[in-house]
Amino acid sequence: PSISLTAAIGSVSPQLSGLFEGPSRTWSYGGGLLAPIFTAGAIAGQVQAAEALQQQALENYRKSIQTAFAEVETGLVNARKLHDQLGAQARQTEALRR
DSSP states (O other): OEEEEEEEEEEOOSSGGGTTSSSOEEEEEEEEEEOOSOOTTHHHHHHHHHHHHHHHHHHHHHHHHHHHHHHHHHHHHHHHHHHHHHHHHHHHHHHHHO
8 A cells, every 4th residue: 555645835826917926826646555355365375385385484483492402402412422431441441440
């Protein structure tokens, strides 16, 4: 939709000689609103396209979250394995020292 405002000022006189004298000034103003009435489904199509993009973005976000959780889980498992290996090596080193 579009909105427009207009204004005009001028002079009016029944005789040309009185055009710039006395109460011959006039003014007017107006406004308008223009919006499409029939768009052959274009607006509905744009809404559907925007909703589809929104759903796609949401799905991408969900996949990113799942990937992040999987990476954190993998990191925790690897950290636990390293901790266990260090403990085993420490016990083995201690046993060899005896």
